Amino acid sequence: xxxxxxxxxxxxxxxxxxxxxxxxxxxxxxxxxxxxxxxxxxxxxxxxxxxxxxxxxxxxxxxxxxxxxxxxxxxxxxxxxxxxxxxxxxxxxxxxxxxxxxxxxxxxxxxxxxxxxxxxxxxxxxxxxxxxxxxxxxxxxxxxxxxxxxxxxxxxxxxxxxxxxxxxxxxxx
Amino acid sequence: xxxxxxxxxxxxxxxxxxxxxxxxxxxxxxxxxxxxxxxxxxxxxxxxxxxxxxxxxxxxxxxxxxxxxxxxxxxxxxxxxxxxxxxxxxxxxxxxxxxxxxxxxxxxxxxxxxxxxxxxxxxxxxxxxxxxxxxxxxxxxxxxxxxxxxxxxxxxxxxxxxxxxxxxxxxxxxxxxxxxxxxxxxxxxxxxxxxxxxxxxxxxxxxxxxxxxxxxxxxxxxxxxxxxxxxxxxxxxxxxxxxxxxxxxxxxxxxxxxxxxxxxxxxxxxxxxxxxxxxxxxxxxxxxxxxxxxxxxxx
Numbered sequence: 191x192x193x194x195x196x197x198x199x200x201x202x203x204x205x206x207x208x209x210x211x212x213x214x215x216x217x218x219x220x221x222x223x224x225x226x227x228x229x230x231x232x233x234x235x236x237x238x239x240x241x242x243x244x245x246x247x248x249x250x251x252x253x254x255x256x257x258x259x260x261x262x263x264x265x266x267x268x269x270x271x272x273x274x275x276x277x278x279x280x281x282x283x284x285x286x287x288x289x290x291x292x293x294x295x296x297x298x299x300x301x302x303x304x305x306x307x308x309x310x311x312x313x314x315x316x317x318x319x320x321x322x323x324x325x326x327x328x329x330x331x332x333x334x335x336x337x338x339x340x341x342x343x344x345x346x347x348x349x350x351x352x353x354x355x356x357x358x359x360x361x362x363x
Numbered sequence: 364x365x366x367x368x369x370x371x372x373x374x375x376x377x378x379x380x381x382x383x384x385x386x387x388x389x390x391x392x393x394x395x396x397x398x399x400x401x402x403x404x405x406x407x408x409x410x411x412x413x414x415x416x417x418x419x420x421x422x423x424x425x426x427x428x429x430x431x432x433x434x435x436x437x438x439x440x441x442x443x444x445x446x447x448x449x450x451x452x453x454x455x456x457x458x459x460x461x462x463x464x465x466x467x468x469x470x471x472x473x474x475x476x477x478x479x480x481x482x483x484x485x486x487x488x489x490x491x492x493x494x495x496x497x498x499x500x501x502x503x504x505x506x507x508x509x510x511x512x513x514x515x516x517x518x519x520x521x522x523x524x525x526x527x528x529x530x531x532x533x534x535x536x537x538x539x540x541x542x543x544x545x546x547x548x549x550x551x552x553x554x555x556x557x558x559x560x561x562x563x564x565x566x567x568x569x570x571x572x573x574x575x576x577x578x579x580x581x582x583x584x585x586x587x588x589x590x591x592x593x594x595x596x597x598x599x600x601x602x603x604x605x606x607x608x609x610x611x612x613x614x615x616x617x618x619x620x621x622x623x624x625x626x627x628x629x630x631x632x633x634x635x636x637x638x639x640x641x642x643x644x645x646x647x648x649x650x651x652x653x654x655x656x657x658x659x660x661x662x
Contacts, residue, residue, distance in 0.1 A: 215416065218413075218416050219416050219419050219420045220420070221420075221495070222413075222416055222417050222419075222420035222421075222492070223420045223421075223423075223424070223492075224420070224421060224424050224491065224492035224493070225492070225493075225495060226492075226493050230493070230495060230497075231497070233495070253381070254378075254381045254382065254384075254385045257385075258385050258388070258389070261389075262409055263409060263412065263413050263416075265409075266406055266409040266410050266413055267410075267413050267416075267417060267495075268494060268495050268496045269494055269496065269499070269501055269503070269530060269537045270496045270498070270499070271393055271396050271397055272392045272393065272396040272402050272405065272406060273388075273389040273390070273391075273392030273393035273396060274389075274393060276385070276388070276389045276392065277385070277386055277389035277390065277393070280382055280385035280386060280389060281382065281386075283382075283385075284378055284379070284381075284382040287378045288378055319393060320498045323397050325498035325499070325544070325565075326498070326544060326565050328497040328498060332497055
């Protein structure tokens with residue numbers, strides 16, 4: 191007898207490192223898109239979302255170094271303080287790696303409940319660093335991006351798992 | 364831990380140790396970036412890696428724009444053409460007057476043996492994207508060190524001051540808008556010549572005048588232009604219009620806010636004024652007079 195909240199475990203093909211690199215670069219490009227106006231205020235941080243996904247799914251393939259370097263890229267492209275995203279993404283990777291066994295046990299809805307606080311923590315770190323550097327609090331809409339990112343979690347899980355699904359041929363019934 | 368795993372399970376340091384390492388590295392970067400600006404080398408190197416991604420991200424929008432341009436109707440084009448022709452006639456009259464004035468001005472300046480003040484060289488730059496950092500107001504344009512842009516150059520659009528180049532990468536430059544909280548522009552009230560320092564408030568479409576005494580003569584609708592005393596912005600460029608003046612005797616300074624004239628948050632192209640303004644050398648600091656030595660005995 192299985193409790194209801196435990197997700198059925200899928201058997202997936204091993205992930206290719208090139209695919210991880212491809213998703214990270216795509217996330218960077220999506221983040222670099224010319225967002226503006228109200229869209230910018232609600233923009234989810236796709237890089238954070240993808241880094242978190244890989245840290246939870248493949249904690250031995252993507253680690254701190256990659257997360258930290260992605261953060262550095264974001265800092266340079268945003269022209270913000272060098273190191274703020276690097277620090278935030280390191281903490282994100284830590285949370286993902288420490289919690290990966292736990293999060294994967296849950297169904298999608300409960301996984302989102304795990305993802306929300308991790309992404310909010312990510313935002314909070316950037317906010318604290320900027321406050322220390324003398325910036326103003328940009329208002330609570332600042333956190334909206336993370337909630338939207340968490341809502342995108344199931345979609346992203348589905349998309350990123352596609353290449354790992356075994357092809358439904360007559361041999362793998 | 365009393366039971367360490369056998370060597371074939373070793374996976375390097377634990378996540379906590381790695382997190383600490385990364386955090387320390389980030390903190391070192393943060394502090395050295397915020398306090399002492401000596402990380403430009405790292406920034407430039409990472410910028411070169413990020414550049415193709417940034418261009419790739421800007422490409423779809425540019426393509427959409429081009430496709431949109433292709434489908435402009437003929438009547439719209441004709442209308443625009445007629446408008447432009449009319450505008451051109453009006454401008455031609457103004458231009459002739461301007462040429463006469465410029466010649467006369469140059470002559471007078473020669474007589475007065477003064478330097479030319481207004482920079483001649485300008486670079487048109489395309490705005491690639493607005494900064495995504497919610498804490499600052501910046502735009503990134505597609506001209507950089509390769510086009511001889513230097514940090515500190517003023518940036519304008521067709522109606523007024525947009526901001527200032529604050530960081531230069533090989534093919535990109537970062538422009539801090541005048542609405543950014545840390546950005547200041549020395550201005551002058553066009554109506555009465557009063558000088559002031561204008562600063563951003565950090566929110567779009569609003570600027571404020573700093574440290575203005577309560578009794579200073581500023582009114583709603585006053586136009587503020589650059590005063591040119593900083594040697595960065597050439598004088599006479601429109602910057603902002605005063606929209607609200609609040610005088611409260613409880614505070615030391617009047618609270619004067621306004622809105623920028625230039626489309627600070629909405630433009631496709633900007634103009635970078637790319638030449639040094641000749642300002643006279645700063646006079647050398649005067650040596651403080653030598654303090655009289657204290658001697659116990661009067662001599």
